[in-house]
Amino acid sequence: GIQVEQSPPDLILQEGANSTLRCNFSDSVNNLQWFHQNPWGQLINLFYIPSGTKQNGRLSATTVATERYSLLYISSSQTTDSGVYFCAVPERETSGSRLTFGEGTQLTVNP
Amino acid sequence: DTGVSQDPRHKITKRGQNVTFRCDPISEHNRLYWYRQTLGQGPEFLTYFQNEAQLEKSRLLSDRFSAERPKGSFSTLEIQRTEQGDSAMYLCASSLARGVEKLFFGSGTQLSVL
Numbered sequence: 001g002i003q004v005e006q007s008p009p010d011l012i013l014q015e016g017a018n019s020t021l022r023c024n025f026s027d028s029v030n031n032l033q034w035f036h037q038n039p040w041g042q043l044i045n046l047f048y049i050p051s052g053t054k055q056n057g058r059l060s061a062t063t064v065a066t067e068r069y070s071l072l073y074i075s076s077s078q079t080t081d082s083g084v085y086f087c088a089v090p091e092r093e094t095s096g097s098r099l100t101f102g103e104g105t106q107l108t109v110n111p
Numbered sequence: 112d113t114g115v116s117q118d119p120r121h122k123i124t125k126r127g128q129n130v131t132f133r134c135d136p137i138s139e140h141n142r143l144y145w146y147r148q149t150l151g152q153g154p155e156f157l158t159y160f161q162n163e164a165q166l167e168k169s170r171l172l173s174d175r176f177s178a179e180r181p182k183g184s185f186s187t188l189e190i191q192r193t194e195q196g197d198s199a200m201y202l203c204a205s206s207l208a209r210g211v212e213k214l215f216f217g218s219g220t221q222l223s224v225l
Contacts, residue, residue, distance in 0.1 A: 043216035101153030
């Protein structure tokens with residue numbers, strides 16, 4: 001199946017810093033989603049971004065599908081940004097959104 | 112839009128017991144997914160439904176696991192004869208399979224098998 005690798009595995013920031021999280025995937029995809037899992041376990045869908053760039057407040061994401069990677073940018077980080085960030089892509093040739101998740105980037109933002 | 116809800120939030124059971132979890136998707140969503148997540152890992156796909164039809168099952172879903180979505184609305188996931196290796200967070204997600212298919216997750220059911 002498709003492989004998804006995320007880096008870095010862990011990231012510690014001071015409030016106000018910027019960061020970039022990376023997601024590499026092993027095959028062409030038509031769907032890529034970024035999620036934030038908060039410390040209580042809730043997964044929040046941040047972006048649906050199969051290609052191009054999208055922005056939502058302090059967060060933006062870019063997917064370069066031809067080179068099989070996606071980046072998530074967090075600017076002016078806040079303590080509430082802490083948690084685990086996952087990217088997920090669909091298994092090839094399956095119906096629906098049977099997503100394969102990376103192992104995540106654990107982000108800690110200190111005040 | 113009340114979001115995806117799951118019940119119970121936590122379940123502690125003894126090895127060998129049966130457990131059942133419930134998921135209520137976002138009301139207009141026609142697809143419903145079950146995932147499992149263990150500590151330090153990303154969620155892993157278990158199965159999904161389109162309306163009431165179960166369309167795919169992962170190899171992770173052993174014969175002890177069964178899922179239903181009887182009227183195309185809520186879904187249940189049952190684990191029979193639980194084992195300690197079943198301890199995990201069980202996540203439900205739903206989506207509207209029309210154009211852009213974004214998944215929306217519930218808060219999960221944390222299962223601990225003693």
